[in-house]
Amino acid sequence: MKGKATSFDIAHRAGVSQSTVSRALSNSPLVNRETRERIQQIAKELNYKVDKNASNLRKQRSSTIALLLFEDPSTDDSQINPFFISILGSITKACSAANYDLLVSFQNLTDDWHAEFEDTHKADGLILLGYGDYLDYEAKINQLQEQDTHFVRWGAADPKYPGISVGSNNFQGGYVVTEHLIAQGRTRFAFVGEADSHAPEFLARFQGFTHALTQANLMDQYFGQFDAIFTVEAGMEAAIELFAEGDHPDAIVCASDLIALGVIQAMRQVGLRCPEDIAVTGYDNIPIAAFAEPALTTVQQDTKAAGGTLVEHILKQINNESTSDTLIPASLIIRDSSKPYSKT
Amino acid sequence: MKGKATSFDIAHRAGVSQSTVSRALSNSPLVNRETRERIQQIAKELNYKVDKNASNLRKQRSSTIALLLFEDPSTDDSQINPFFISILGSITKACSAANYDLLVSFQNLTDDWHAEFEDTHKADGLILLGYGDYLDYEAKINQLQEQDTHFVRWGAADPKYPGISVGSNNFQGGYVVTEHLIAQGRTRFAFVGEADSHAPEFLARFQGFTHALTQANLMDQYFGQFDAIFTVEAGMEAAIELFAEGDHPDAIVCASDLIALGVIQAMRQVGLRCPEDIAVTGYDNIPIAAFAEPALTTVQQDTKAAGGTLVEHILKQINNESTSDTLIPASLIIRDSSKPYSKT
DNA sequence: AGTCTCTATGCAATTTTATGCAATAGGTGA
DNA sequence: TCACCTATTGCATAAAATTGCATAGAGACT
Numbered sequence: 001m002k003g004k005a006t007s008f009d010i011a012h013r014a015g016v017s018q019s020t021v022s023r024a025l026s027n028s029p030l031v032n033r034e035t036r037e038r039i040q041q042i043a044k045e046l047n048y049k050v051d052k053n054a055s056n057l058r059k060q061r062s063s064t065i066a067l068l069l070f071e072d073p074s075t076d077d078s079q080i081n082p083f084f085i086s087i088l089g090s091i092t093k094a095c096s097a098a099n100y101d102l103l104v105s106f107q108n109l110t111d112d113w114h115a116e117f118e119d120t121h122k123a124d125g126l127i128l129l130g131y132g133d134y135l136d137y138e139a140k141i142n143q144l145q146e147q148d149t150h151f152v153r154w155g156a157a158d159p160k161y162p163g164i165s166v167g168s169n170n171f172q173g174g175y176v177v178t179e180h181l182i183a184q185g186r187t188r189f190a191f192v193g194e195a196d197s198h199a200p201e202f203l204a205r206f207q208g209f210t211h212a213l214t215q216a217n218l219m220d221q222y223f224g225q226f227d228a229i230f231t232v233e234a235g236m237e238a239a240i241e242l243f244a245e246g247d248h249p250d251a252i253v254c255a256s257d258l259i260a261l262g263v264i265q266a267m268r269q270v271g272l273r274c275p276e277d278i279a280v281t282g283y284d285n286i287p288i289a290a291f292a293e294p295a296l297t298t299v300q301q302d303t304k305a306a307g308g309t310l311v312e313h314i315l316k317q318i319n320n321e322s323t324s325d326t327l328i329p330a331s332l333i334i335r336d337s338s339k340p341y342s343k344t
Numbered sequence: 345m346k347g348k349a350t351s352f353d354i355a356h357r358a359g360v361s362q363s364t365v366s367r368a369l370s371n372s373p374l375v376n377r378e379t380r381e382r383i384q385q386i387a388k389e390l391n392y393k394v395d396k397n398a399s400n401l402r403k404q405r406s407s408t409i410a411l412l413l414f415e416d417p418s419t420d421d422s423q424i425n426p427f428f429i430s431i432l433g434s435i436t437k438a439c440s441a442a443n444y445d446l447l448v449s450f451q452n453l454t455d456d457w458h459a460e461f462e463d464t465h466k467a468d469g470l471i472l473l474g475y476g477d478y479l480d481y482e483a484k485i486n487q488l489q490e491q492d493t494h495f496v497r498w499g500a501a502d503p504k505y506p507g508i509s510v511g512s513n514n515f516q517g518g519y520v521v522t523e524h525l526i527a528q529g530r531t532r533f534a535f536v537g538e539a540d541s542h543a544p545e546f547l548a549r550f551q552g553f554t555h556a557l558t559q560a561n562l563m564d565q566y567f568g569q570f571d572a573i574f575t576v577e578a579g580m581e582a583a584i585e586l587f588a589e590g591d592h593p594d595a596i597v598c599a600s601d602l603i604a605l606g607v608i609q610a611m612r613q614v615g616l617r618c619p620e621d622i623a624v625t626g627y628d629n630i631p632i633a634a635f636a637e638p639a640l641t642t643v644q645q646d647t648k649a650a651g652g653t654l655v656e657h658i659l660k661q662i663n664n665e666s667t668s669d670t671l672i673p674a675s676l677i678i679r680d681s682s683k684p685y686s687k688t
Numbered sequence: 689a690g691t692c693t694c695t696a697t698g699c700a701a702t703t704t705t706a707t708g709c710a711a712t713a714g715g716t717g718a
Numbered sequence: 719t720c721a722c723c724t725a726t727t728g729c730a731t732a733a734a735a736t737t738g739c740a741t742a743g744a745g746a747c748t
Contacts, residue, residue: 006733006734006735007734007735008734018734018735019735019736019737021735022734022735022736022737023736023737026736050734050735051733051734051735053733053734053735054733054734054735054736055734055735055736056735057733057734057735057736058734058735058736058737059735059736
């Protein structure tokens with residue numbers, strides 16, 4: 001047999017028309033059960049698979065969604081934020097559960113990605129993943145909206161950007177972990193992590209943090225906030241800067257696990273013990289967190305729900321159902337690094 | 345304007361035929377420069393993009409490659425092997441550099457993925473990523489070969505499987521790290537990591553390890569090999585088993601960084617110091633390795649070259665050029681966890 | 689018997705682009 | 719002037735599937 005079999009080949013063998021084959025293979029009730037089974041049998045024998053391009057062209061939909069991952073161009077491939085990886089896993093699974101394919105693209109920011117996927121009919125919708133704030137990001141999001149492209153952003157709802165977003169409740173996460181430390185008897189707090197509009201996630205965690213302190217009347221003992229991007233290295237540097245002040249806090253809330261590990265590393269270098277001298281908490285619950293020394297108290301984002309919700313929202317948009325911004329609750333994971341004084 | 349513009353719309357505006365538009369947009373020398381520029385100008389104004397499905401259908405190729413990631417189904421989404429993630433990054437970049445799209449799919453092993461992509465014309469070729477040894481894996485690889493599907497496997501060349509493979513030189517990696525430890529004065533070695541056909545990568549590292557020991561005449565002092573899958577937890581458990589023997593080695597070569605971190609953790613629990621009592625090495629150079637306590641000596645696989653080479657091989661196959669198995673050299677990264685006795 | 693209904697199937701149009709072949713125009717050389 | 723060449727453009731078709739509409743045949747009811 002030359003080349004792949006087409007629906008015409010099957011039609012010929014089954015002695016029916018090609019349209020009947022098409023219907024039979026999509027389990028249409030319009031075709032008699034016996035005929036349908038016979039056709040499906042022949043299709044199996046010939047190893048027939050429907051041609052996605054022809055099918056998509058006719059149907060004017062691709063059953064594919066595109067995942068665009070925006071990363072700080074300064075970080076190299078191996079430095080991809082572990083949280084995004086985890087969410088990528090759950091997105092692929094949610095897609096395949098819905099019988100959608102997934103196109104993945106790491107964007108560098110110069111491309112005209114805004115038209116690259118839906119306009120070409122490569123994908124029916126876009127998932128935008130990454131920490132916001134890029135060159136032209138806002139302008140391109142606006143253009144997506146104008147073009148009626150289906151898209152969902154990962155991140156907090158933000159009036160600056162149009163369209164729907166799905167995000168983790170970073171405010172609540174920052175709040176509960178701080179509340180936990182307060183309950184453990186800590187009183188003098190510092191926060192390590194950028195807390196400005198360039199990193200809205202970190203900012204929200206910081207705001208949850210200060211909200212908890214304010215509620216507990218601990219703002220008068222507040223030690224300060226120290227910038228750090230999401231790496232171990234940045235955490236170490238920030239901690240060194242923090243300790244340079246002579247005095248030190250008794251609890252450090254970090255905006256990510258990697259930062260926390262860096263902070264603990266720096267503490268070890270200056271002879272401070274965790275949690276005896278300073279309790280330290282992270283954020284993300286990366287695989288290593290449970291096995292760090294000490295085991296790291298952290299906040300876990302529900303990546304499974306995140307991926308599933310993102311896909312769900314995109315599918316709803318494709319089907320012209322309405323959606324709205326969604327916040328996914330985060331959960332506190334208590335380990336040794338936040339143990340109270342009394343336990344030492 | 346209703347719907348997206350097609351090449352007919354442009355033809356109409358430009359007062360030429362649709363075929364001329366098609367040629368002009370692909371920069372064909374068959375069309376007059378002035379006409380071509382006029383057409384491209386109009387296309388830009390109308391925000392026209394070629395319909396990928398129609399184009400693919402006509403051309404009978406998709407300019408897409410599919411990445412199939414096989415993972416142990418027992419691990420959850422967040423446990424994806426960091427090495428694969430890193431390679432994923434370089435694959436996406438290599439693809440976009442070659443103007444190919446990338447479909448990503450995490451396979452559970454029951455699907456008939458072997459026909460799911462190229463037979464449907466969703467992709468022109470397949471990259472198979474993951475540790476081998478799955479249900480029906482061999483049978484399906486054979487079927488791919490029979491169907492003349494273009495594919496490249498990640499992993500060592502293995503006569504059991506047909507087709508081309510690209511892999512990291514794990515034998516050499518295991519060899520150089522062991523050689524390094526020997527040069528540091530270590531003599532009594534243990535290996536932690538599975539070393540059987542279920543984990544061919546680990547096995548090759550182990551074989552490089554024993555080769556170095558044999559060459560240095562240290563096999564009579566060989567302490568033993570202890571099974572562990574690639575997690576921190578498995579490393580801890582293996583180490584506990586190892587220490588249960590009463591005696592201990594002075595160097596432990598681990599099959600992955602996470603295992604090594606688990607081993608160091610277990611050492612700390614039984615009061616053994618690294619590197620003073622036992623030198624420990626990892627494999628993969630994950631982001632945390634440089635900041636572990638002590639900083640971990642490890643072997644780095646060149647993921648950038650890996651992704652690029654995988655893509656290159658697939659593209660060659662698609663263009664009917666010949667390719668052959670490729671081994672990518674690994675490089676040793678020396679840090680504190682392998683310091684010699686004398687330094688203590 | 690005539691008509692009506694219902695089911696199953698076939699026919700033909702449609703989706704958009706790429707491309708082999710034909711055609712046209714304008715110029716050149718004999 | 720005719721034949722021919724070259725450069726450009728248009729025509730028609732093919733790629734493989736989906737789907738609205740038409741219709742054949744069977745059975746039912748009047």
